[in-house]
Amino acid sequence: MLKTVWEWTLVLLIFGLSAAFGNWLGYDILPWLAIPGMLILIAISIVGLVLEKVLPGNIPAVGYIGILGILISLPWTPGSEFVVEWTNKISILALATPILAYAGISIGSNWADFRKLGFRSIIVALLVFLGTFIGSALIAEVILRWQGII
């Protein structure tokens, strides 16, 4: 377990280094100013990954990680002002760029499978957006009428 945790940490540090430099070049935050925030995010992830392994139930690590992030940044949590201040220095887009760089490289290896998705996937994607939007609007209409707002 300890060895796995150490390896997760190393992987996340390598990832964080790329993200911190992207954060500098794209969003003008010097890399060393991003270090505390990045370490906090890495710590949240590690704890979430460990919880997935040790807790019973079928909740994936990302479920724990989201809750942990919320808990330590609540206004009532002692020290949350530092968590918020430091993590604010890291743009969410700067974290997404290395993910998609790795994803592009990785997709190459099963490009044949991916290409099969092709044009049909655009139709499905459009319906995904349309379905979410119309579904939400219909339920909102019912609720707003019921509340007497419209």
Place this chain on the structure above:
Amino acid sequence: MKNARLKDIIKDWRLHAIVFILVCITEAVGQFSFKVGPGVILLLPMVYAFIIGLILFFTPLVSQKTAKNAEPLIVLGVTLLIAKIGVIIGPQIEALIEAGPALLLQEVGNLGTIFLALPVAVWLGFKRESIGMTHSIAREPNVGLIVNKFGFDSPEGRGVMAVYIFGTVFGAVFLGLISGILATTTPLHPLSFAMASGVGSGSMMAAASGSLVAAFPTMENEIIAFAGASNLISLSTGLYMSIFIGLPLTEKLYALMIKRRERRDTEKQGGAPNA
């Protein structure tokens, strides 16, 4: 993610160096956006990084093994993204509570994608890809859930990535277009569409509510307030909606549809040859 493999992956310096350089170049170039009607087409550094990464695979720089090594980095990298979303939500908890349970209930509407898109995806011949594609609107938390649960190199993973990438580039422009059209042609109230604009993505919410404001300028403040609150709730509850309702529901419906389809296929085969 086996331990022995993770150690090799950490030592794959070529892979990490390529990504590092890719990130530096694409972030330095920065983002571009084109106005199309009421929305924008967004070209973000992450989109260039994805495309260049894919192209690099077909050069001698990236071997098959290096490409395989990239997968755990995606799964672990996404956890940082979810952690970041968590610390964005925490400080806004009071606004969320104020927005109230009605807005929370409205999140159920986001499941609309399953009923509209899943049958079409199965009909178009998609297999388990359709689960990744249609269980949600495929924003970051949902991508995180799918790669966490099924892995990146899985049909579900490919499905969610296809919709995620499509949505990143074209989501804002598409929602901007349809929100204006639907709000002016259907009997539903503009505020209902304002609430629907909050799908859990800032750029999509801005585009969708932007065209509503353009169509109903007198309601500007209400539209923006409703859209913003709904977006925040979508962002914070979307992951848990998917874990507990969206994904299990999609898997159930998918199993049902596939079973029906198989039964129909066997009936066809069993029937008269010229039937």
